[in-house]
Amino acid sequence: MESSRPIGIFDSGLGGLTVVREVIDTLPRESIIYFGDTARCPYGPRNLNEVKEFAFEIAHFLVNEKIKLLVVACNTATAAALKDLQENFDLPIVGVIEPGARAAVLATKSRKVGVIGTVGTIESGVYPRIIYTLDAGIRVYAQACPELVDYVERGEIRGERVREVVKSYLLPLKELE
Numbered sequence: 001m002e003s004s005r006p007i008g009i010f011d012s013g014l015g016g017l018t019v020v021r022e023v024i025d026t027l028p029r030e031s032i033i034y035f036g037d038t039a040r041c042p043y044g045p046r047n048l049n050e051v052k053e054f055a056f057e058i059a060h061f062l063v064n065e066k067i068k069l070l071v072v073a074c075n076t077a078t079a080a081a082l083k084d085l086q087e088n089f090d091l092p093i094v095g096v097i098e099p100g101a102r103a104a105v106l107a108t109k110s111r112k113v114g115v116i117g118t119v120g121t122i123e124s125g126v127y128p129r130i131i132y133t134l135d136a137g138i139r140v141y142a143q144a145c146p147e148l149v150d151y152v153e154r155g156e157i158r159g160e161r162v163r164e165v166v167k168s169y170l171l172p173l174k175e176l177e
Contacts, residue, residue, distance in 0.1 A: 006031035008062035009071040012054075013041035013153045016073030019096065023071070033065055042149040044118020048080040051120060055081035059089060072096065075117050079124035097121075101130040105138060112139045114173040119144045145169040 007030050009020055014036050023032060035058050037043075043051045055077045062070060070093040072078045072085065078095030086093045104113045115127040121144075128140040148169070151162050 003068075004031070005066050005068035006033045007069045007071065008033050008035070008065065008067035009073050010035040010037065010055075010058045010062065010077070011073040012037050012043035012077065013149070014038065014155075015149070015152045019071060019073035033062060033067060035062060038153075041153060042118065043074060043076040043080075044120045044144075044149055045146060046076075046120060048076075048120055048124060051076055051080040052084060055085060056088075059085055059093075063089060063091065067091065069094070075100075076120040076124075079121050079126040097126055098130055101127055102134060105131055105134045108138060111135075111137060112141065114170070115140060115142045116145045116148070116169055116173075117142070118149060119146050141173050143169050143173050 007023060007027075009016060009023065009032060011017075011019070016034065016036060020032055020034050023030065037054060037058060040054055043054065055072065059070060068091060070085070070089070070091060072082055072093065072095040075096055078097045082093065082095040082097070104115070113131055115122070117127070121127070122142045123144070127142060131138055131140050145165075147165050151157065151165065156162055
């Protein structure tokens with residue numbers, strides 16, 4: 001039966017578990033298969049073609065597990081591979097960038113949006129591209145934050161060290177105002 005098939009979700013590591021939590025909260029009766037590619041994490045500093053290869057390997061694995069929907073819970077993998085995955089697999093595939101961009105557009109009161117992410121995500125230019133599609137008048141400021149993934153993967157999301165690293169990345173965005 002189609003509805004009993006699981007939802008497949010993948011990320012380059014453990015950060016995508018936040019997406020899993022949202023899916024469970026929103027769709028509590030759904031089964032989920034989560035693939036955290038901790039062996040090749042982080043994806044952010046890698047070439048986007050290499051990340052696309054990883055995404056296709058994982059997608060093939062999850063499709064073989066008979067999933068009914070694939071969620072690419074990694075911003076870098078979404079930037080590198082979402083369109084190609086959608087064109088090459090016969091099931092719904094969604095990423096995390098468009099919902100994030102849409103939320104930013106709806107939330108901004110200043111018509112300015114700051115985006116932080118991995119080097120790969122920021123260099124892809126996908127967030128500004130999608131945000132401008134939604135509202136061409138919004139100014140987008142982007143900042144790569146290569147050190148943050150290490151903190152997230154260790155589960156270290158609070159404390160003075162994290163605060164200082166985040167502050168160092170956000171300060172240049174604040175100065176653009």
